Amino acid sequence: MRKTSFLLLGCLLLFAGTFAQTGRLKVGLETGFGVASLRGSSAYNDLVTARPSTYQGIYASWALNDRWFLRTGAGFSLNGAKQRNSVTFTDPNGVPNGTYQAYTNLPYLNVPLLAGVSFGPSKRLYAVAGPYVGFLLSAHDTYDGHEATDTKRLYEHTDFGVMGGLGVELPLHKRFGFTIEIRDQLGLTNISKPASGAGYPPLKNNAAHLIIGVNYKF
Template sequence: MKKLLSTLILVLGLCPAAFSQTKGSTEFGVTLGYNGSTVTTTNTNADYRSGFNAGIGGEYYFSDSWGFKAKVLYDQKGWANGYIGSTITNFNLDYLTVPLLANWHFGHTKNWYLNFGPYVSFLTSAKTAVNSQDVKSIFNDNDAGLDLGIGVKFPVSGTAHFFIEVSGQGGVIDIAKSNSGSTISNSVSAINIGLNF
């Protein structure tokens, strides 16, 4: 997995950048946003945890309407006022997330877009709010699921676009290692801003 992630970062960094949405061009960007995360389960309380995400991405255009987008994000997930066992606390789970998305551009100027596809996440830390207790050992190292988003781009120069994007992630993997009850899966809603060039 680490080799796959390293290769993806290298490819995103070495591909030649072009500055128009034409067939065969590549666009890069940086993004920063707010995460509202929780978990879907019937066996524990699951309020929303506020966090953030930040990362880089690249999109290769097959046409003026379709592209393939990949991102690498530092992604704060988890949930608030929950429990595993008898302790009620906030669970702060931090991931490195890699979404691999089909990107459909629409509208008269093709500045609106809808993206969808799978993601995979790699757990970097897991702590409780109570005494900042390290609980990484009780969670699986990986998470995966589906990512869906919609956004709009605004030209700020001949080669750069500011964007606003709303997205969501729905996990399909049980994130707890030893779970005798129902499955615990990540669920995230995010709003992001960024710059493509």
């Protein structure tokens, strides 16, 4: 994951250097927290609920004019779900030795292509929307962090969906800005492999994050 982050950052810096003289480019870092869940059959939805989620990413935006812009980048999003009921473990003799909360952990590298528009006083408010592709990095079921079961074979390697956000950008300096954004991710494709043999229904990703960021305008 660290190598991927440095590679993506290097690509963005190269892009920034190429267009630095135009005055239309912004490059930023962002981080946030929120909730994630999986959508499936009604029976599956009765068994799971939302889990805590985190987000970290880098992005570049290109101003088309004083209102409209395009944005792309890459972000690490922890998706998945939490089981509604706790799981009880037993020793070899069948004696209970602990009750734990079970989580499905699906970290993704998401790459969006978003169109944005600025509005409001001084055009500090903005909205973004567009498609994304997500690449599954790993998959584990954990029990309050005590045990982990590798489940990557049960899931497709890619996810496609749409993303949308509403935020505000505040100037920190002539070239620096600070952003606060509420962003929603809606998966549109089935991420569960039909031939996994685990009896999983079709599953789709959901996530919502409160994200803060800083950017630099070239």
